[in-house]
Amino acid sequence: MAKKGKNKSSSSAIALNKKARHDYFIEETFEAGLALQGWEVKSLREGKVNLAESYVLLKNGEAFLFGCHISPLISASTHVVADPLRTRKLLLHNHELAKLFRGVEQQGHTVVALKLYWKKSLIKLEVALAKGKKQHDKRATEKEREWNKTKERIMKHSV
Numbered sequence: 001m002a003k004k005g006k007n008k009s010s011s012s013a014i015a016l017n018k019k020a021r022h023d024y025f026i027e028e029t030f031e032a033g034l035a036l037q038g039w040e041v042k043s044l045r046e047g048k049v050n051l052a053e054s055y056v057l058l059k060n061g062e063a064f065l066f067g068c069h070i071s072p073l074i075s076a077s078t079h080v081v082a083d084p085l086r087t088r089k090l091l092l093h094n095h096e097l098a099k100l101f102r103g104v105e106q107q108g109h110t111v112v113a114l115k116l117y118w119k120k121s122l123i124k125l126e127v128a129l130a131k132g133k134k135q136h137d138k139r140a141t142e143k144e145r146e147w148n149k150t151k152e153r154i155m156k157h158s159v
Contacts, residue, residue, distance in 0.1 A: 012117045012118045012119070013115055013116070013117045014044055014047060014049060014116040014117055014118065014123070015047070015049045015050065015051045015115070015116040016051065016114070016115050016116075017051040017052060017054065017112065017113055017114050017115065019052055020112045020113070020114055020128070020130070021114070022133075022138065022141075023132065023133055023138070024110070024112055024128070024130035024131060024132055024133060025130060025131045025132075025133060025137075026114070026128045026129075026130050027103070027109075027128070027129050027130060027131060028099070028103070028128065028129045029114065029126055029127070029128045029129075030092060030096050030099075030100070030126070030127050030128070030129075031119075031124050031125075031126060032063065032090040032091055032092045032096075032124065032125045032126075032127050033090070033091035033092075033122065033123075033124060033125075034065070034088055034089075034090060034091065034123055034124070034125055035088060035089040035090075035091060036088065036123065037080070038080075039072055039073065039080055039082055040070050040088075041123065042073055043070050043071055043072060043073050044070065044116070044123060046073060048070065048071040048073070049068065049069065049070045049071070049116060050068070050069040051068055051113050051115075051116060053067045053069070054066065054067040054068040054069075054113045055067055055110070055111070055112060055113065056090065056100075056110075056111035056112065056113060056127055058097075058100055058101055058104055058111065061097065061101075062089065062090075062097070063089070063090040063092055063097060063100065063111070063127075064087050064088065064089055064090060065087070065088045065089075065090055065113060065125065066087055067085065068085075068088065068113065068116075069084050069085055070084055071084055072084060090125065090127065099129070100127075100129060103129040104129075108131050108132055109129060109130065109131050110129075110130055110131075110132065111127055111128070111129055111130070112127065112128055112130050113125055113126070113127055114126040114127065114128050
């Protein structure tokens, strides 16, 4: 009998925000649910989403996702007015929201959306408490990444 294990494949990812890891130091991540409409879920199944310009706003003890563009399908219901850039509420526990509010109060910290993915039949958003990088930090990160690639090539050829 085969064991049922957790499949941690990247196929469950709907959209990634690669720019966030380049522009910010990620300090802590949280898993948030999303309050979505039916047409949005159908569009997410088709992969018609862009997280690149999205950000999280904390207001009145709640978290909201701004700037996430979910393109409506042509075959979506005609009686629904689809707003691709509408504000979506994030569903987090109170202690997670409290951590985010404390973190944002610090100088230079913000909350960014990292990844949109499926968890069983639910859609989850990975948000992170992050600190902005300066230009020289971005160059240092790029230089370190290049060095690691070179090191791997050298080790591969020497063995």
